[in-house]
Amino acid sequence: MKITGVTQHHVSHPLDGAFYPTWIPGYPQGTHEAEVFEIETDEGITGITASPSFAGGIDYEEVLALFLIGEDPHDIETITKKLESIHTIGPRSWHIELAMWDIIGKAADKPVYELLGGSAEPVRAYASTGQKLPADERIDYVEERVAEGFEAVKLRITERDDIEVVRAVREAFPELTLMVDANKGWMVTVMDEESIWSVSEAIQVARELEDIGNIGWLEEPLPRHNYDGYAQLRSATDIPIAGGEFNHGAHELYQFLDADAVDILQPDAALATGIRQATEVAAAARNQGVAFIPHTWTNAIGFAANLQVLVAINGPWCEFPIDDPWVPEAWGSVIEQPFSVEDGYLTPRDEPGLGITLDRSTLNTE
Numbered sequence: 367m368k369i370t371g372v373t374q375h376h377v378s379h380p381l382d383g384a385f386y387p388t389w390i391p392g393y394p395q396g397t398h399e400a401e402v403f404e405i406e407t408d409e410g411i412t413g414i415t416a417s418p419s420f421a422g423g424i425d426y427e428e429v430l431a432l433f434l435i436g437e438d439p440h441d442i443e444t445i446t447k448k449l450e451s452i453h454t455i456g457p458r459s460w461h462i463e464l465a466m467w468d469i470i471g472k473a474a475d476k477p478v479y480e481l482l483g484g485s486a487e488p489v490r491a492y493a494s495t496g497q498k499l500p501a502d503e504r505i506d507y508v509e510e511r512v513a514e515g516f517e518a519v520k521l522r523i524t525e526r527d528d529i530e531v532v533r534a535v536r537e538a539f540p541e542l543t544l545m546v547d548a549n550k551g552w553m554v555t556v557m558d559e560e561s562i563w564s565v566s567e568a569i570q571v572a573r574e575l576e577d578i579g580n581i582g583w584l585e586e587p588l589p590r591h592n593y594d595g596y597a598q599l600r601s602a603t604d605i606p607i608a609g610g611e612f613n614h615g616a617h618e619l620y621q622f623l624d625a626d627a628v629d630i631l632q633p634d635a636a637l638a639t640g641i642r643q644a645t646e647v648a649a650a651a652r653n654q655g656v657a658f659i660p661h662t663w664t665n666a667i668g669f670a671a672n673l674q675v676l677v678a679i680n681g682p683w684c685e686f687p688i689d690d691p692w693v694p695e696a697w698g699s700v701i702e703q704p705f706s707v708e709d710g711y712l713t714p715r716d717e718p719g720l721g722i723t724l725d726r727s728t729l730n731t732e
């Protein structure tokens with residue numbers, strides 16, 4: 367089988383109001399955007415994938431075609447080497463590897479998780495917020511999620527004062543598992559710049575969270591390459607420490623493991639590793655008693671790929687983005703049948719490849 371073509375579509379879906387992601391401080395996001403790629407082959411099978419996009423995106427269909435046309439999509443080793451060279455001249459392109467797995471799965475008529483040795487057991491989901499809200503509004507939000515069956519919610523904090531919202535939610539829901547994401551690993555600086563915590567400040571935050579109790583994990587309290595800092599923090603607190611969603615390639619994830627720096631590794635297959643390296647990192651993590659719970663917050667295609675990995679490695683939680691106006695119908699608008707959670711669980715689909723179908727009416731929109 368040979369790759370014969372690459373087509374890129376810029377997709378933009380208006381959100382129902384402004385969304386204030388903590389990773390783009392101060393920026394009112396009014397659209398969900400994605401760059402969708404179709405990788406065509408000489409056997410009539412087309413693989414789909416997408417990268418996150420922003421403010422109109424970057425067009426690199428032509429350069430991708432130069433690197434990929436003529437390659438066998440089953441040859442993940444060669445494709446990965448070529449993607450590494452694309453990284454040196456342009457965008458990080460881990461998401462392209464996902465399309466190869468979509469092709470491989472469609473050619474084999476099996477979902478990717480099955481090719482990787484997983485079985486279609488339902489996966490427990492946690493509700494993942496993306497912005498900061500006043501305590502009373504966040505309590506209303508959590509009440510809705512609990513009524514829907516979610517057993518855990520992830521809240522965002524970027525300042526020490528935000529811990530008061532976590533405390534208020536804890537008081538309203540004494541038994542609920544709460545994860546806390548500080549978003550200090552990376553950020554998109556368009557408007558404001560968020561503060562970075564020192565290791566000692568991160569330790570103070572962790573101690574306050576210990577006092578609040580039943581915290582699933584503290585995520586990205588430090589910059590993503592401060593492996594020693596993560597290790598110091600981890601040894602100073604009982605709160606599980608999580609990170610790695612946007613590190614680059616397996617070698618950076620292994621640095622967390624080498625430094626005994628985290629309890630949970632979270633590389634996003636679309637942003638950090640592709641699918642093959644995600645499974646390799648997950649195996650190395652398991653060998654050290656470190657959990658593997660990928661970040662999923664890009665778009666429905668990235669979510670589908672991370673779900674495939676999660677099912678393959680039997681991970682304990684699936685991150686499910688839901689924070690109005692960033693709702694499944696918005697981030698899932700590019701596919702037919704957006705993902706949903708029933709009674710706190712996601713059931714893996716049994717369609718081949720990544721298990722999704724593009725909603726073609728959303729393509730080529732501005």
Ligand SMILES: [Mg+2]
Nearest residue numbers: 547585586611
């Ligand atoms: Mg995060």
